[in-house]
Amino acid sequence: MTKRQRKNLYKILISAALILVSAIFVKNECVQISLFCxxxxxxxxxxxxSAVRKIFSKQLFDEEILMSVATVGALIxxxxxxxxxxxxxxxxxxxxxxxxxxxxxxxxxxxMKLKADFATVIRDGREIRVTPEEISKGETILVIPxxxxxxxxxxxxxxxxxxxxxxxxxxxxxxxxKGDYVFSGMINIQxxxxxxxxxxxxxxxxxxILNLVETSSAYKSQSEKFITxxxxxxxxxxxxxxxxxxIVPTLLFGQSFSVWxxxxxxxxxxxxxxxxxxxxxxxxxxxxxxxxxxxxxxKGSEHIETLSKTTTIAFDKxxxxxxxxxxxxxxxxxxxxxxxxxEITAYAESFSNHPIALSIIKEYGKEIHKERxxxxxxxxxxxxxxxxxxxxxxxxxxxxxxDNEIHIPYKGEGVTxxxxxxxxxxAGFILLEDKVKENATxxxxxxxxxxxxxxxxxxxxxxxxxxxVQKEVGxxxxxxxxxxQDKVEKVLLLKKExxxxxxxxxxxxxxxxxxVDVGFAMGALGSDAAVEAADIVIMNxxxxxxxxxxxxxxxxxxxxxxxxxxxxxxKFGVMVLSILGFDNMYAAIFADVGVMIIAVLNAMRMxxxxxxxx
Amino acid sequence: xIKKYEVSEIDxxxxxxxxxxxxxxxxxxxxxxxxxxxxxxxxxxxxADFSRIEKEIVKAGRKTERDFELREI
Numbered sequence: 012m013t014k015r016q017r018k019n020l021y022k023i024l025i026s027a028a029l030i031l032v033s034a035i036f037v038k039n040e041c042v043q044i045s046l047f048c049x050x051x052x053x054x055x056x057x058x059x060x061s062a063v064r065k066i067f068s069k070q071l072f073d074e075e076i077l078m079s080v081a082t083v084g085a086l087i088x089x090x091x092x093x094x095x096x097x098x099x100x101x102x103x104x105x106x107x108x109x110x111x112x113x114x115x116x117x118x119x120x121x122x123m124k125l126k127a128d129f130a131t132v133i134r135d136g137r138e139i140r141v142t143p144e145e146i147s148k149g150e151t152i153l154v155i156p157x158x159x160x161x162x163x164x165x166x167x168x169x170x171x172x173x174x175x176x177x178x179x180x181x182x183x184x185x186x187x188x189k190g191d192y193v194f195s196g197m198i199n200i201q202x203x204x205x206x207x208x209x210x211x212x213x214x215x216x217x218x219x220i221l222n223l224v225e226t227s228s229a230y231k232s233q234s235e236k237f238i239t240x241x242x243x244x245x246x247x248x249x250x251x252x253x254x255x256x257x258i259v260p261t262l263l264f265g266q267s268f269s270v271w272x273x274x275x276x277x278x279x280x281x282x283x284x285x286x287x288x289x290x291x292x293x294x295x296x297x298x299x300x301x302x303x304x305x306x307x308x309x310k311g312s313e314h315i316e317t318l319s320k321t322t323t324i325a326f327d328k329x330x331x332x333x334x335x336x337x338x339x340x341x342x343x344x345x346x347x348x349x350x351x352x353x354e355i356t357a358y359a360e361s362f363s364n365h366p367i368a369l370s371i372i373k374e375y376g377k378e379i380h381k382e383r384x385x386x387x388x389x390x391x392x393x394x395x396x397x398x399x400x401x402x403x404x405x406x407x408x409x410x411x412x413x414d415n416e417i418h419i420p421y422k423g424e425g426v427t428x429x430x431x432x433x434x435x436x437x438a439g440f441i442l443l444e445d446k447v448k449e450n451a452t453x454x455x456x457x458x459x460x461x462x463x464x465x466x467x468x469x470x471x472x473x474x475x476x477x478x479x480v481q482k483e484v485g486x487x488x489x490x491x492x493x494x495x496q497d498k499v500e501k502v503l504l505l506k507k508e509x510x511x512x513x514x515x516x517x518x519x520x521x522x523x524x525x526x527v528d529v530g531f532a533m534g535a536l537g538s539d540a541a542v543e544a545a546d547i548v549i550m551n552x553x554x555x556x557x558x559x560x561x562x563x564x565x566x567x568x569x570x571x572x573x574x575x576x577x578x579x580x581x582k583f584g585v586m587v588l589s590i591l592g593f594d595n596m597y598a599a600i601f602a603d604v605g606v607m608i609i610a611v612l613n614a615m616r617m618x619x620x621x622x623x624x625x
Numbered sequence: 626x627i628k629k630y631e632v633s634e635i636d637x638x639x640x641x642x643x644x645x646x647x648x649x650x651x652x653x654x655x656x657x658x659x660x661x662x663x664x665x666x667x668x669x670x671x672x673a674d675f676s677r678i679e680k681e682i683v684k685a686g687r688k689t690e691r692d693f694e695l696r697e698i
Contacts (some may be wrong), residue, residue: 015634028693035670061691064688065689068688070688070689074639105636112636115662119662160656239642242639242642283639285637285639288638288642289637289638289640291661292638292661293662296662610642
């Protein structure tokens, strides 16, 4: 609690004590009234002063003014205890709101504690502690275990493990050594390293993420826009309704003025739209905060709202559903064993760093004795010729073998593969494929459970591969052999049939990302293009984050709707009841403060860390 | 140019909205955004105007929230 909040709390407690003592123990009417007035003055002095100031600065429809009018009206009607009670409870509500907002702010700031408070820079051989903003590009910083990396850079000296969980939500530490790129916001957990900075703070990963989250309120959701508009109209409307309630029945039907004035005062008590105005943005912000803790950056509450209504999700295949790296899927050997075929191919490819070569060497997995290899010749675009243990090996495309007049019964049309000849005859072929991510199938099933009706896969790959992956992961539809512009067209068609999200790697997919309703970019740590193009950025490579984001959006919207319905329902209920004659001011203020407390507590559920579980 | 501030002592979201509206009306302010939850204010204006605008922002803020304060970050 801040000093101001504590001061208000004491005032409220003393006022409440005065009211209780006066109501229960004091029998003398004069003493009773003076005690109530004292309680009223104590709790209401600030509000009354502020109301007077606001009347002079022409801010007429302010809640403080309306509360002042309501309680002064009660005093005029000689309802001293009600005036004191309303003011005390109103102050209690304000205090609660202020404490709750402070708590939420703190927990959100906690979630976003990515920025290092200081960094140790090495200048002229001396270690100096400065703020991250004071370091320029190209300087060397020292990061000891337990410290956050202040700026993006490359490790110059040392070797350590880094915790990137606050950036990507990934719990496994990353092992980084000399020459590796380190992102700001990672925490060094093992041994000291020296890092040469690659950017200034303003351009670092952390600054970009923080900026993104802080400015996310710029993309406001429909609900928030509605609340803002509504709150501007609500208070004046209630004021005029109260005025009409006080005057019309008396003037037109000759009814008792004091009865209807009482009813009008009840209107004023529920005139503040605070419960709505505070709880709706709080829910959205809590959701954005909880997601960012898990490495999912949502650029605005607008996207949460749209995502909650999404029915179709389209995935890019390579690098999104699949790993984007090749692995051996089939070895077919003629005349020699499969192990032997893999061995000679790995040896032949050992001087290449082509992704296919690397994946074959990885599959082989044993040490390569380079002295066994001689006369390596690379035939551009076709493959490699080498002598292994004195025998000639050809490894590459089918054309390479045909060129050497070797016939091979190749069964890998439309699939990536390597044909091998050994000792001048066909030895076999190795087929490679891009493997589906481990959790792809369950992630897509989770999307179905979260209410996504249609899962579509788009790929530039051939039909055969596309169908195979579609079947494996359980997507509803797959479209193959699409050029980038075809993907855009396809997505526009899908959009006509329902709100559509697209998931891509964010680098090649920028045009698609920008034309869908919600664009997800995956594996985007360090990629500006992806952060720029997408609405929701998934920092790590985890597909399950998409299902969680959908579930989170639905939960958020549910809480927002509950709060809107609850607050408006109770307020209108109180007004209707008061016209019907249940004009109890205690009940009205209880209802108003109570609803605000419930709505804020409901919204604060979004802050809990469990909301976005992995 | 764009400047960013930390604002303090705004407890009520309605008040934040009112203050934002008032700031947008200040002469020379091209755009203004008050983030109630993060307690940050982003103002875009010509560099030469900022010292005057800052004073007016505080004045506008205090009309709605007595203890309104502004700190550049």
